[in-house]
Amino acid sequence: MNFNVGNQIVLKNVGRVLVISAFLLASCAWADNQNEVFVVKPYLQLGDHPHLSKPEKLDVCWFARGNKDKWAVESRSECAKEWKKNAEPVISVLENSQPTKVYNFDATISDLAPGAKFEYRVLKNGEEVFKETATARKNEHQKFRFVAFGDMGANSEGQKKVAFQIYQNKPDFIVFLGDIVYWNGLLNEYYEKFFPIYTTTSPSEKVGAPILSTATCFGVLGNHDIALSDKDSQDAVSLDKFGDNALAFYKVWNEPLNGPLTDWHQPSTTKVKGSEEKVKQFLESTGNKFPRMANYSYDYGNSHWLVLDANPYMDWTNESLRQWVEKDLASAKNAKWKFVCFHQPGFSFDVSHFKEQRMRLLSDIFEKTGVDIVWAGHAHDYQRSFPLHYTAKSNESGKMSVNSDGTVDGALQIDSTYEGNKDTHPKGIIYVVSGGGGAKLYGSIKEKDPNIKKEFTDKFISDTYSFTVCDLSDNFLDVKQISCDGNLIDEFKIDKSAGAQDHEHK
Numbered sequence: 262m263n264f265n266v267g268n269q270i271v272l273k274n275v276g277r278v279l280v281i282s283a284f285l286l287a288s289c290a291w292a293d294n295q296n297e298v299f300v301v302k303p304y305l306q307l308g309d310h311p312h313l314s315k316p317e318k319l320d321v322c323w324f325a326r327g328n329k330d331k332w333a334v335e336s337r338s339e340c341a342k343e344w345k346k347n348a349e350p351v352i353s354v355l356e357n358s359q360p361t362k363v364y365n366f367d368a369t370i371s372d373l374a375p376g377a378k379f380e381y382r383v384l385k386n387g388e389e390v391f392k393e394t395a396t397a398r399k400n401e402h403q404k405f406r407f408v409a410f411g412d413m414g415a416n417s418e419g420q421k422k423v424a425f426q427i428y429q430n431k432p433d434f435i436v437f438l439g440d441i442v443y444w445n446g447l448l449n450e451y452y453e454k455f456f457p458i459y460t461t462t463s464p465s466e467k468v469g470a471p472i473l474s475t476a477t478c479f480g481v482l483g484n485h486d487i488a489l490s491d492k493d494s495q496d497a498v499s500l501d502k503f504g505d506n507a508l509a510f511y512k513v514w515n516e517p518l519n520g521p522l523t524d525w526h527q528p529s530t531t532k533v534k535g536s537e538e539k540v541k542q543f544l545e546s547t548g549n550k551f552p553r554m555a556n557y558s559y560d561y562g563n564s565h566w567l568v569l570d571a572n573p574y575m576d577w578t579n580e581s582l583r584q585w586v587e588k589d590l591a592s593a594k595n596a597k598w599k600f601v602c603f604h605q606p607g608f609s610f611d612v613s614h615f616k617e618q619r620m621r622l623l624s625d626i627f628e629k630t631g632v633d634i635v636w637a638g639h640a641h642d643y644q645r646s647f648p649l650h651y652t653a654k655s656n657e658s659g660k661m662s663v664n665s666d667g668t669v670d671g672a673l674q675i676d677s678t679y680e681g682n683k684d685t686h687p688k689g690i691i692y693v694v695s696g697g698g699g700a701k702l703y704g705s706i707k708e709k710d711p712n713i714k715k716e717f718t719d720k721f722i723s724d725t726y727s728f729t730v731c732d733l734s735d736n737f738l739d740v741k742q743i744s745c746d747g748n749l750i751d752e753f754k755i756d757k758s759a760g761a762q763d764h765e766h767k
């Protein structure tokens with residue numbers, strides 16, 4: 262304000278200040294009020310929409326108490342004035358045990374232009390209670406940016422810094438590579454160590470950032486997400502013990518349901534145990550997501566993604582499961598890029614996890630079907646393998662197996678000439694571990710001893726929290742590993758453009 266001029270101008274400026282102040286107060290009240298309106302603020306999921314479509318679809322999910330209120334989701338393209346109403350949310354019970362039951366709301370926005378920015382808002386009883394901007398899934402001609410990282414939900418300073426850095430990078434979508442919340446993948450752990458950090462409306466290094474409401478997010482099932490770290494639950498997750506909190510992965514995430522439909526009473530799936538009532542409530546609240554959603558696939562732009570459950574109960578020597586993997590990857594004929602994600606890496610040189618090699622059983626299928634990169638977490642560090650080929654040994658009847666110590670016998674062939682900058686043509690699949698998302702780091706001691714690295718290890722960084730950010734434009738992929746302080750700590754590129762050397766796994 263300038264008080265050295267006439268009264269008219271002073272009054273005009275005072276009025277402007279009052280208007281701005283009123284707007285700021287209203288905004289603060291709106292933000293403060295959100296914690297009363299929502300148990301968990303709205304976040305974006307792909308839902309059961311594995312394939313590109315025109316128009317595009319995305320799901321908005323949130324948690325709230327009671328089911329008597331009238332909820333609605335409206336959306337509009339960035340330049341439009343009019344809001345469009347979407348179908349009413351699907352509602353399921355999350356927590357039976359609360360005095361007022363907590364419900365999961367899932368509304369599909371179904372009229373999005375591929376790759377276009379849009380606004381969406383949530384209305385409660387006709388009043389706007391949440392508004393955000395995001396980008397619809399890209400089509401096969403549009404470039405995109407994604408982030409991959411794992412092992413995050415520990416409520417650590419590193420987790421918050423990583424969240425803030427991811428937000429600064431503005432990804433279109435984010436893959437959470439498992440061990441999403443510690444220690445047991447429980448709903449109350451999501452409330453404490455996940456949602457407050459990734460849905461905050463006050464982004465900062467000290468708090469986190471709203472990455473769940475601004476990017477489409479995908480979850481991968483890790484060992485800490487199924488309570489198997491609990492000694493009492495080695496064979497099954499106890500619903501009597503964990504109640505409504507158990508196996509929150511199947512309640513929080515809404516992903517495509519196109520995986521193999523395994524029987525949850527049988528091996529090769531997560532199992533639950535408990536009283537008849539508890540099992541009934543659990544199955545009602547997870548719907549048809551349990552246990553199917555542990556394995557799924559989806560398309561994004563010109564890439565195909567396959568998400569797998571790498572937990573020990575999965576038998577990846579099982580022929581029907583292997584056939585499903587091969588069929589899924591082989592049928593993605595229009596995808597120029599193929600990526601596979603699971604939590605426990607088949608190639609990790611760290612002492613804790615080196616012998617957990619069972620996912621090497623699928624390397625032959627990945628190679629046959631043209632997979633470019635396999636992403637994993639589990640080890641709380643960053644590892645990049647040389648491009649490699651691996652053929653697991655089969656017995657006389659042609660069956661592969663895992664040794665009693667977890668290792669898998671086989672033949673390894675590496676492309677040690679690829680360095681990802683001048684040479685952008687890897688001869689083999691690159692296996693990345695990006696497990697520095699927030700859980701306690703494994704430390705840098707091993708990094709300094711070159712003798713401890715395995716022959717397949719190209720890069721290894723474990724003295725900082727970090728995440729992977731990738732830019733994919735047609736035939737060109739640029740992969741960067743960024744520290745929680747925003748520093749570039751590794752980078753590699755793959756070029757498949759015409760005139761470039763053939764990208765072959767031979």
Ligand SMILES: [Fe+2]
Binds near residue numbers: 440484639
């Ligand atoms: Fe893990």
